[in-house]
Amino acid sequence: MRPSRAYAIALRHFYLLRGSVARFLPLFAWVAIDMVLWGFMSRYLNSVAAAPGHDFVHTLLGAVLLWDFFTRVMQGVTMVFFEDVWSRNFLNVFATPLSISEYVGGLVLSSIATSVVGLAVMLLLASTVFGLTFAAYGVMFVPFLLVLFLFGIAIGIFGCAVVLRLGPASEWFVWPIPALISPFAGVFYPLATLPAWMQAVSRLLPPSYVFEGMRTLVSGGTFSGTALLWGGGLAVVQILLASAFFSRVHRYAVRTGLIARYSAESVS
Amino acid sequence: MSKVLSVSALRKSYGDTVAVDGVSFDVGHGEIVGLLGPNGAGKTTTINMLLGVLEPTSGSIRIEEVDLARQRSQALERTNFAAVYSPLPGNLTVAQNLRIFGLIYGVKSLSARISELLEQFDLVRFRDTRCGVLSSGEQTRVALAKAMLNRPHLLLLDEPTASLDPSTARDIRGRIRDFAAQGHGGVLWTSHNMYEVEEVCHRVLFLSRGKVLLEGDPRTLPREHGRASLEELFIAVAREPLALGRA
Numbered sequence: 001m002r003p004s005r006a007y008a009i010a011l012r013h014f015y016l017l018r019g020s021v022a023r024f025l026p027l028f029a030w031v032a033i034d035m036v037l038w039g040f041m042s043r044y045l046n047s048v049a050a051a052p053g054h055d056f057v058h059t060l061l062g063a064v065l066l067w068d069f070f071t072r073v074m075q076g077v078t079m080v081f082f083e084d085v086w087s088r089n090f091l092n093v094f095a096t097p098l099s100i101s102e103y104v105g106g107l108v109l110s111s112i113a114t115s116v117v118g119l120a121v122m123l124l125l126a127s128t129v130f131g132l133t134f135a136a137y138g139v140m141f142v143p144f145l146l147v148l149f150l151f152g153i154a155i156g157i158f159g160c161a162v163v164l165r166l167g168p169a170s171e172w173f174v175w176p177i178p179a180l181i182s183p184f185a186g187v188f189y190p191l192a193t194l195p196a197w198m199q200a201v202s203r204l205l206p207p208s209y210v211f212e213g214m215r216t217l218v219s220g221g222t223f224s225g226t227a228l229l230w231g232g233g234l235a236v237v238q239i240l241l242a243s244a245f246f247s248r249v250h251r252y253a254v255r256t257g258l259i260a261r262y263s264a265e266s267v268s
Numbered sequence: 269m270s271k272v273l274s275v276s277a278l279r280k281s282y283g284d285t286v287a288v289d290g291v292s293f294d295v296g297h298g299e300i301v302g303l304l305g306p307n308g309a310g311k312t313t314t315i316n317m318l319l320g321v322l323e324p325t326s327g328s329i330r331i332e333e334v335d336l337a338r339q340r341s342q343a344l345e346r347t348n349f350a351a352v353y354s355p356l357p358g359n360l361t362v363a364q365n366l367r368i369f370g371l372i373y374g375v376k377s378l379s380a381r382i383s384e385l386l387e388q389f390d391l392v393r394f395r396d397t398r399c400g401v402l403s404s405g406e407q408t409r410v411a412l413a414k415a416m417l418n419r420p421h422l423l424l425l426d427e428p429t430a431s432l433d434p435s436t437a438r439d440i441r442g443r444i445r446d447f448a449a450q451g452h453g454g455v456l457w458t459s460h461n462m463y464e465v466e467e468v469c470h471r472v473l474f475l476s477r478g479k480v481l482l483e484g485d486p487r488t489l490p491r492e493h494g495r496a497s498l499e500e501l502f503i504a505v506a507r508e509p510l511a512l513g514r515a
Contacts, residue, residue: 004371011371019359020359091354092354092369093372095344096344097341097345099341257316260312
């Protein structure tokens with residue numbers, strides 16, 4: 001694997017971001033709006049419904065921040081891939097010495113850069129305007145972010161594979177994935193709220209360990225690092241599975257000529 | 269002449285449909301070979317297999333003795349291409365596109381190489397222009413500059429002069445001839461313009477229904493088959509391939 005090739009894929013996205021307000025603004029605009037909306041919502045709930053010792057800023061706004069971070073990571077991966085779809089660039093890219101691992105590495109590299117921008121804006125707004133203090137999560141805040149980052153990468157790679165296999169129009173299957181996952185991940189409520197079959201699904205989702213842990217810490221309880229480790233392990237396995245899926249879809253696309261036809265927009 | 273490309277018994281089928289049927293040929297260093305044939309003859313399918321974006325059903329492709337199926341990256345490092353149906357991303361500037369593909373191909377002293385190609389293809393004034401706003405001729409020159417980035421040993425050109433005006437097309441042909449004349453690389457060229465094929469190619473292969481029907485010097489091949497010109501021979505290949513095959 002040559003890092004310079006992965007860098008080339010990330011550099012391409014940097015050029016696009018630098019030259020387009022429409023691409024650069026969404027890196028932080030929507031998450032900033034989320035912070036403002038849920039920040040005021042948290043304040044309001046604190047004023048009318050908070051039990052003694054309970055702070056909605058840390059449970060609700062903190063949850064939105066973490067969930068938006070996951071979404072930004074996932075979209076950070078898929079957006080770079082979609083740029084190749086939209087500019088009909090597959091033939092140019094895949095007829096080069098670039099390997100699939102280098103290409104996926106480029107998607108991840110780009111996602112790291114773009115999601116850090118969103119995270120920085122969210123942290124700034126949440127802490128300065130709404131008083132979100134990260135001491136409430138303690139040292140676990142970093143592992144929380146790491147698990148969500150890994151899961152975002154896994155879902156991003158999976159989404160790219162789906163679009164490669166099913167064609168450009170299937171990007172509409174990918175955009176709503178975070179919304180589909182969120183009820184199972186228990187972003188805003190304890191997993192015990194869910195029926196048993198949904199809890200079974202939750203146990204396979206790394207974010208569910210993060211949000212359960214976050215709520216436990218905020219309410220003053222002790223949270224087992226083993227549970228989060230399990231979530232992190234799941235996320236790593238899911239990255240491997242998603243990469244294998246992408247690689248399999250790519251092999252199918254090479255065998256059937258799908259990549260060459262993609263450029264002609266003949267895939268439906 | 270040493271071989272830059274060796275294709276042996278190449279076949280691609282989709283179920284019962286055979287797109288390329290046991291094609292074998294080679295391209296030497298400094299040689300320009302025309303891959304000709306009517307629409308659907310299998311030219312683009314062959315090019316796609318040579319580019320590694322389409323897996324052959326059987327057969328082998330060796331680029332300077334490197335097996336494309338086994339050592340894809342190493343084989344494609346020696347290759348590059350330009351095709352009329354695959355323009356570079358229009359939302360990036362000429363220099364940005366060249367930098368990105370230069371990094372992918374691992375080009376040494378990339379900035380200097382980009383400047384050299386911008387000069388060579390008369391693109392200096394378009395360095396910071398987005399490719400999407402360039403004319404067809406300018407976009408073709410950018411695609412060729414990208415195709416030359418890594419000083420390829422095998423250059424694949426799929427209808428590079430389609431949709432260009434005669435003056436620009438002549439200019440492009442001149443640049444390709446110059447590339448081949450240096451002797452470092454070979455060129456496989458597809459075109460429907462028999463005038464330019466006769467002018468540029470040292471040798472042509474006529475594909476019909478996925479098979480190589482005829483092969484030879486484009487300046488003598490028509491007479492050998494009782495036709496007045498290469499264009500007439502092309503039409504005969506398209507309309508009466510079986511008769512030519514028997515001859």
